[in-house]
Structures are given as C-alpha cells and as structure tokens.
Amino acid sequence: MRSETPREKQQRHRRRGPDADGSASYHRGDAGANGRELVLGLSSGTSMDGIDAALVDFGEGEAGGIDLLAFRMQEYPQALRSALASCCRGGDCADVARLDVAIGEAFAAAALDLLASAGREPADVCCIGSHGQTLIHLPQAEEIGGMRVSATLQIGELSVIAERTGITTVGDFRTRDMAAGGQGAPLVPILDHEMLTHPERGRVALNLGGIANVTGLPAGGSLADLLAFDTGPANVLLDAAARRHQLEGGIDEGGALAMTGAPDPELLETLMTHPFFERRPPKSADLRIVSGDYAERCWEEAADLSTADLLRTLAELTARTVADGIDRYISPRQAIDEIVVSGGGAHNAAVMSAVRTHLPDARVLTVDQVSSIPGDAKEAVLFAYLGHLALAGRCGNVPSATGAERAAVLGKIVPGW
Amino acid sequence: MRSETPREKQQRHRRRGPDADGSASYHRGDAGANGRELVLGLSSGTSMDGIDAALVDFGEGEAGGIDLLAFRMQEYPQALRSALASCCRGGDCADVARLDVAIGEAFAAAALDLLASAGREPADVCCIGSHGQTLIHLPQAEEIGGMRVSATLQIGELSVIAERTGITTVGDFRTRDMAAGGQGAPLVPILDHEMLTHPERGRVALNLGGIANVTGLPAGGSLADLLAFDTGPANVLLDAAARRHQLEGGIDEGGALAMTGAPDPELLETLMTHPFFERRPPKSADLRIVSGDYAERCWEEAADLSTADLLRTLAELTARTVADGIDRYISPRQAIDEIVVSGGGAHNAAVMSAVRTHLPDARVLTVDQVSSIPGDAKEAVLFAYLGHLALAGRCGNVPSATGAERAAVLGKIVPGW
Numbered sequence: 001m002r003s004e005t006p007r008e009k010q011q012r013h014r015r016r017g018p019d020a021d022g023s024a025s026y027h028r029g030d031a032g033a034n035g036r037e038l039v040l041g042l043s044s045g046t047s048m049d050g051i052d053a054a055l056v057d058f059g060e061g062e063a064g065g066i067d068l069l070a071f072r073m074q075e076y077p078q079a080l081r082s083a084l085a086s087c088c089r090g091g092d093c094a095d096v097a098r099l100d101v102a103i104g105e106a107f108a109a110a111a112l113d114l115l116a117s118a119g120r121e122p123a124d125v126c127c128i129g130s131h132g133q134t135l136i137h138l139p140q141a142e143e144i145g146g147m148r149v150s151a152t153l154q155i156g157e158l159s160v161i162a163e164r165t166g167i168t169t170v171g172d173f174r175t176r177d178m179a180a181g182g183q184g185a186p187l188v189p190i191l192d193h194e195m196l197t198h199p200e201r202g203r204v205a206l207n208l209g210g211i212a213n214v215t216g217l218p219a220g221g222s223l224a225d226l227l228a229f230d231t232g233p234a235n236v237l238l239d240a241a242a243r244r245h246q247l248e249g250g251i252d253e254g255g256a257l258a259m260t261g262a263p264d265p266e267l268l269e270t271l272m273t274h275p276f277f278e279r280r281p282p283k284s285a286d287l288r289i290v291s292g293d294y295a296e297r298c299w300e301e302a303a304d305l306s307t308a309d310l311l312r313t314l315a316e317l318t319a320r321t322v323a324d325g326i327d328r329y330i331s332p333r334q335a336i337d338e339i340v341v342s343g344g345g346a347h348n349a350a351v352m353s354a355v356r357t358h359l360p361d362a363r364v365l366t367v368d369q370v371s372s373i374p375g376d377a378k379e380a381v382l383f384a385y386l387g388h389l390a391l392a393g394r395c396g397n398v399p400s401a402t403g404a405e406r407a408a409v410l411g412k413i414v415p416g417w
Numbered sequence: 418m419r420s421e422t423p424r425e426k427q428q429r430h431r432r433r434g435p436d437a438d439g440s441a442s443y444h445r446g447d448a449g450a451n452g453r454e455l456v457l458g459l460s461s462g463t464s465m466d467g468i469d470a471a472l473v474d475f476g477e478g479e480a481g482g483i484d485l486l487a488f489r490m491q492e493y494p495q496a497l498r499s500a501l502a503s504c505c506r507g508g509d510c511a512d513v514a515r516l517d518v519a520i521g522e523a524f525a526a527a528a529l530d531l532l533a534s535a536g537r538e539p540a541d542v543c544c545i546g547s548h549g550q551t552l553i554h555l556p557q558a559e560e561i562g563g564m565r566v567s568a569t570l571q572i573g574e575l576s577v578i579a580e581r582t583g584i585t586t587v588g589d590f591r592t593r594d595m596a597a598g599g600q601g602a603p604l605v606p607i608l609d610h611e612m613l614t615h616p617e618r619g620r621v622a623l624n625l626g627g628i629a630n631v632t633g634l635p636a637g638g639s640l641a642d643l644l645a646f647d648t649g650p651a652n653v654l655l656d657a658a659a660r661r662h663q664l665e666g667g668i669d670e671g672g673a674l675a676m677t678g679a680p681d682p683e684l685l686e687t688l689m690t691h692p693f694f695e696r697r698p699p700k701s702a703d704l705r706i707v708s709g710d711y712a713e714r715c716w717e718e719a720a721d722l723s724t725a726d727l728l729r730t731l732a733e734l735t736a737r738t739v740a741d742g743i744d745r746y747i748s749p750r751q752a753i754d755e756i757v758v759s760g761g762g763a764h765n766a767a768v769m770s771a772v773r774t775h776l777p778d779a780r781v782l783t784v785d786q787v788s789s790i791p792g793d794a795k796e797a798v799l800f801a802y803l804g805h806l807a808l809a810g811r812c813g814n815v816p817s818a819t820g821a822e823r824a825a826v827l828g829k830i831v832p833g834w
Contacts (some may be wrong), residue, residue: 079563093505094553095514097570098561105564118730135510144515146496147522153514159589163596176831177763178518179580248525393832412575412829415810
C-alpha cells in the first residue's frame with residue numbers, strides 16, 4: 001500500500017469555507033506536538049477590512065520549512081472600521097492613541113480566536129508577529145520641525161497583544177527599514193525567496209492586496225538577486241469603486257461584475273498618467289495614491305460609465321501597471337517562466353484574465369498551485385516569519401527591494417508574561 | 418594618608434554648569450572600564466522643552482547600585498518645539514508619523530552627543546532606555562470604534578534610535594502598564610524605592626516636573642508598601658504663565674519673580690476646584706488638565722493680577738495640592754521624616770518655600786542632598802533603569818502606584834546592530 005505523501009496528508013486535513021460567523025477559516029486537525037516552532041502571524045491590509053491570522057510552524061514543515069497549521073480572516077466590526085476611516089481622514093493625537101489600543105485589542109482577540117479554533121494554547125506559541133494596521137505610509141521625505149523625514153504609521157498596540165495573550169509579540173516592522181534608508185516596503189520578498197524560489201524556473205511573485213507588489217525570483221537565485229517593488233493600486237481602488245456603487249458586501253465577488261464590462265480606454269489613459277508608475281524602483285505605494293485628487297478624478301471621469309465598465313477598467317489598470325513594472329524592471333534581469341499570484345486579487349477573474357493577457361509568455365498560477373500556503377494567508381504568514389526572524393536575530397528586509405542601506409533585524413519585541 | 422572615599426572621588430570628577438551651547442551638563446572624567454553595565458537613559462517631559470540624557474552604571478556604583486556617569490540636557494530646536502505644539506493642538510496621522518521619526522532623530526543625536534562628551538563609544542553601552550516625548554496621556558477610558566479604552570502616546574521612534582546608535586533600544590514603557598489595567602503613570606516609584614528607601618527614616622519622594630508626583634517610602638519598606646500618584650500640575654502651568662507674560666527664556670528662573678509676588682486667594686480657590694484633586698489614587702494627570710478650559714479660566718481670572726502674583730499663586734497651587742495629596746493618602750500609612758525633591762521645580766524658590774510651609778513637620782531636601790544622583794537627572798536615570806530592568810526580564814511598574822492588575826516587564830525592545 002502506497003503511503004500518503006505529506007501534501008496529500010495536508011489536503012486530507014484541510015478544511016476550508018465560511019464559518020458560521022461569516023469569517024473564512026482554514027485549519028489542520030493534526031497540528032503537531034514537540035520539536036516544532038509555532039508562530040502566530042497577524043496582519044491587516046490597506047483595505048482595512050479585517051484581520052488575517054495564521055498559525056505557522058517553522059520547525060519541520062514543507063514549503064521551505066514553512067507549514068501553515070491554521071488560518072482565519074476576521075472582519076473588523078463596523079464601528080471599528082468607521083473609526084479607522086475617520087482617523088485617516090483627519091483624526092488627532094487622541095484618536096491615534098486610542099485606536100492604537102482598540103486595534104491592539106482586536107488583534108489580540110483574533111489571535112486568541114485562532115488558537116481556540118485550532119485547539120492550541122498560548123503556551124504552545126513561541127511568538128506573535130504582527131503587522132498592525134497601516135494608517136499612513138509616507139516613504140517620500142517631507143519637512144517637519146526643521147527636518148526632512150519619511151515615515152509610516154502602523155497601529156495595533158503590541159503591549160496590548162502581549163498582555164492579553166501572554167505571548168511575546170514582535171511588530172512594527174517597517175520603521176526599522178525606513179530608519180536604514182529604505183521605503184519600509186515591500187517586506188514580502190524575504191518570504192517569497194524562502195517559499196517560491198525554484199531551482200530551474202524563473203518566477204515573479206505577484207501579490208494583489210490593496211496595493212500590488214512584485215518580487216523577481218531568478219531560478220536558483222539568492223536574496224541578493226532579488227528586485228521587488230510596489231506597482232500601484234490593486235484591490236484598494238476596485239473595492240472603493242464597489243462601495244461607491246453599493247455592490248452587496250461592498251465588493252465585486254470574484255470580479256463577476258467586472259467580467260461583464262469592458263475597459264474604458266480614455267479613463268485608463270487618464271489613470272495611467274499617475275507619476276508613481278513612472279518612478280523607478282525601489283518604490284512603495286502610499287494609500288494617498290487613491291485617497292486624494294487621483295481617486296476624485298477617477299470617479300468624476302467615470303460618472304458616465306456603467307459599474308461593470310468602471311470595475312473592468314480598474315482591473316485593467318491593475319494588470320497593465322503590474323505588467324509594465326515586470327517588463328521594464330524584472331524581464332531585463334531574469335527569465336520569467338511563472339507568475340505566482342497571491343492576495344485577494346487572485347480571486348478576481350477580471351484582474352487575473354488581464355494579467356494573463358499582458359504577460360502572455362509566462363504561466364500565471366496562484367500560490368496555492370505551487371506551495372502548501374494558500375494565497376489569502378500569505379501576508380499573515382509573512383508577519384509570522386518576520387517575528388520568527390527577529391527573535392532569531394536575523395534580518396528581515398531585502399535592501400535591493402526596499403532601498404535600505406543595509407539589512408536589519410526588523411521589529412520591536414514585547415515580552416509575554 | 419587617608420584614601421579618597423568613592424563619594425569624594427565622584428565629587429572631584431564632577432563638573433557642572435552650562436556648556437558653551439547653553440545646555441546644562443554633568444559628567445565624570447573617569448567613567449569606568451570592565452565589569453560595568455552602562456545604560457543610557459533619554460527622556461523629555463510634559464513641558465516639551467528638550468531632551469535629558471543620562472549615562473548610568475548599574476554595575477557596581479553607589480546609590481543602590483546606581484551610578485551616574487554623565488548627564489546632559491539638550492533643548493529642542495525651536496522648529497521642532499513648534500511642530501510638537503502644533504501636533505498636540507490638532508495634528509493628523511501624518512504629523513504624528515513624521516514627528517515620531519523627527520523626535521527619534523533628535524533623541525538619537527542627544528544619545529550620541531552625550532557619549533561623545535563622556536568619551537564613550539556606543540559599543541560601551543548595553544542599552545538605551547528611552548521615554549520618548551508624550552503627545553497625549555488619556556488614562557480615563559473613553560469610547561472609540563465601539564470599545565472603551567485608555568491610551569497614551571509617546572513618540573521618538575525607537576527604530577531610529579537603534580539604527581543611528583547601533584545600541585539596543587528599549588522604550589514606550591507606559592503602554593504595557595495600561596494594557597495591564599494601570600494608569601501608565603507614575604513610573605518613578607521603582608527607582609524611588611531603589612534609590613531613596615531609608616532603613617530608619619520615612620520619606621516621600623516628590624518630583625516636580627511638568628506634573629508633580631509623590632512616592633511614599635516607609636522606612637525599610639518593600640515595593641509592595643509603596644503608594645505613589647500624580648498630585649497635579651507643577652512646572653507646566655508655571656512655564657505656561659511665564660511664556661504668556663513673555664519672561665526672558667520663557668521661564669521664571671529660580672522662581673525669582675514669583676518670590677516678589679503674593680498668592681491671590683480667589684484665583685487659588687478657583688484653581689483648587691479641579692476634580693482631579695479630589696480623585697483618589699491611583700491617579701495620573703493628563704496634560705489636558707492645563708490645556709483646556711481650566712487653563713483658560715486661570716488666565717481670564719488672572720487678567721488683573723501682576724505677573725509676580727500669578728506666578729506665586731501657581732507656586733502655591735503646586736505646593737498645596739502636593740501637601741493635600743501627602744496629608745490625605747500617605748501620612749495615614751507611614752511616618753514622614755523627609756521630603757526628597759527632584760525635577761525642575763526643586764530650583765523654584767517659591768514652590769520650595771510653599772512646600773516647606775505646607776509640610777512643616779518634615780525636612781524638605783533635594784535629592785542631591787541624599788544621593789549621588791542630581792535631581793535634574795532623575796527622570797533620565799529612571800528610563801535608563803527601566804531599560805536595564807526590561808533587558809533583565811524584570812518588572813518595571815509598581816501596581817500599587819499605577820493601579821495595574823499585575824507587575825509587568827515594561828517596554829518594547831529594538832535590537833541594535
């Protein structure tokens with residue numbers, strides 16, 4: 001009798017689908033015993049929709065030693081989401097301070113919920129790695145108080161997470177890279193390298209979160225060979241359009257409506273004029289790319305378009321700026337056999353179809369097809385990985401990706417009980 | 418020939434007085450070699466005037482094992498001070514994020530300046546403990562995003578300090594105590610206990626910073642015997658009055674002008690009605706105690722008073738609220754032989770004289786008279802001590818002082834190079 005492969009075993013234990021409370025979850029029943037190093041990763045993206053929580057084993061798993069034991073996405077309560085939006089629009093110091101604690105409480109609850117659903121105790125976990133919630137990302141230096149500084153602000157108080165869970169908590173990863181002269185983003189390349197570098201195939205990892213980013217992974221390449229950067233908006237514009245047009249659930253599920261529309265060439269040309277797209281890497285996108293005049297102009301010019309045509313245009317914008325970035329900066333450096341897609345945008349048929357059209361020479365796959373880590377879980381796995389690296393005293397940023405002067409241990413460490 | 422005592426040796430090497438650039442400094446020429454644990458403490462008070470930096474040896478010094486090797490106070494550049502003030506009045510997320518970095522740069526520069534002036538290398542220092550700059554302190558729970566939370570916001574990015582100096586940096590100490598249910602203040606009791614507990618004399622440590630706080634130290638008492646709390650405004654109101662009346666340097670140096678005035682009984686009665694003074698410990702004061710209606714009412718009612726009378730009234734307010742707090746909550750628990758004063762207010766003759774009048778049964782001393790740590794350096798020494806404790810995995814808060822449910826290791830740890 002043929003014995004079960006690890007991959008088959010994992011699939012047998014996998015259970016996916018919406019829970020009773022509407023949150024999506026994934027966990028394995030046989031989550032191991034000794035000799036493992038369990039780390040819990042927490043993240044929330046620029047879309048501010050909720051918290052991804054992943055329980056990861058860095059001890060002896062597959063996928064470059066990374067094994068996902070459980071994953072869960074928990075939506076923010078509406079009141080918290082509204083408070084976040086209003087803080088970004090013009091909150092003051094008191095709002096920032098209080099939301100930092102409130103988001104910390106929500107992150108801590110998400111961590112404890114994940115552990116409970118996976119049948120684990122906090123004592124089983126080595127550390128939590130938490131990205132927090134970005135309020136603002138300002139990688140371009142600007143003047144304040146007589147100095148020119150770049151800055152970024154992730155909230156979700158680490159002390160609250162450590163105190164509620166008792167688990168040593170590492171987070172606020174972007175500030176150190178920026179202090180070392182980097183853009184503080186993208187941080188995913190170190191995980192892309194670990195998970196997705198292939199001995200013979202040249203790959204590009206494409207993450208379609210609120211913002212889209214790409215990592216070039218030459219076949220058998222080392223960390224020093226990486227080039228990675230943000231290419232521009234992805235779901236953040238698509239979701240904003242869906243909310244403006246009051247689609248059910250505030251989202252065009254699977255890109256179904258977009259697939260019935262056609263891209264509008266004029267709007268597309270207007271949107272393609274954003275100076276961010278012309279900038280050379282290293283570059284990281286800032287939510288203001290869609291919160292200011294740019295988005296306003298988009299909604300104005302789209303006033304006569306159907307919702308479907310608007311959504312299809314934004315899907316096309318995402319794919320074209322991704323393809324432009326890859327063609328200009330990655331193709332000259334490496335062969336590209338495969339594009340490996342993760343993030344919410346991987347579920348959007350209109351975006352995926354446009355990506356395939358604009359990158360005809362590569363196979364476009366989702367990360368689930370080439371690794372045991374589902375694409376939706378990748379961000380949370382990343383922050384678990386960065387927590388794991390920090391506690392081991394290992395560097396987390398890739399200078400060729402962020403533009404930092406040196407690799408650094410990222411994050412602030414808050415002891416558990 | 419009698420050999421020099423350690424205390425005499427220290428005094429011989431002590432050099433005090435203003436530097437060429439106007440900053441006050443203190444350092445010892447013979448700062449030691451091996452077997453020592455040097456920690457650099459950084460703090461800035463609620464008055465937002467500048468950065469105190471102290472180099473402390475926790476290895477084998479006097480004063481409960483605490484030996485101050487160098488101290489320096491560096492004023493904020495005017496542009497930075499203005500940016501801080503405007504951020505507190507109504508800055509948004511971007512201002513908070515950028516100022517966090519700008520203040521971090523200023524703190525890092527202060528640390529490196531202190532080391533240079535003391536003839537030390539960063540490699541000589543085990544860690545930096547940094548309080549940062551408080552933007553807001555909100556110990557009373559209020560609603561945000563559907564939750565009730567208390568919060569506090571200290572800026573001065575730890576990642577910037579660690580990256581510029583290469584030294585492991587610990588800071589943001591207050592958030593953990595608040596996460597454990599405390600007020601996040603006062604934090605000084607653990608240092609008061611270590612430095613000032615006397616085997617036979619009952620003492621009260623009185624710190625006259627922007628806010629005044631007291632720590633009761635029974636003779637030979639343990640940490641569990643401590644009661645400590647904020648009593649109300651000290652220099653923050655006095656300095657605000659000095660600036661409003663455009664005194665030279667924005668300060669009534671030594672309280673000289675206040676000494677020529679007389680307290681106004683009506684204004685004093687009005688000011689004494691603030692509900693904070695009636696609250697029972699644990700309690701910590703919030704800058705809003707003087708930034709809102711309370712201060713406005715003070716300036717209105719004082720419109721007909723001379724500057725000297727206004728200052729004398731505020732000195733009297735400070736002393737009366739300190740004495741009330743001690744009489745009500747500390748005297749019933751312990752004998753009080755000595756009041757040991759530190760902080761800028763110790764140099765204000767009007768405040769010190771009023772404290773003596775209202776506490777006639779105790780000897781009122783400055784901390785310099787009973788320890789080798791000058792009173793002006795005490796805050797910076799405290800944050801060095803909290804950094805030292807965190808790295809040793811030792812708790813930093815005193816639950817009976819802050820109201821926390823438990824003692825916790827305070828602070829976030831950012832690795833050096």
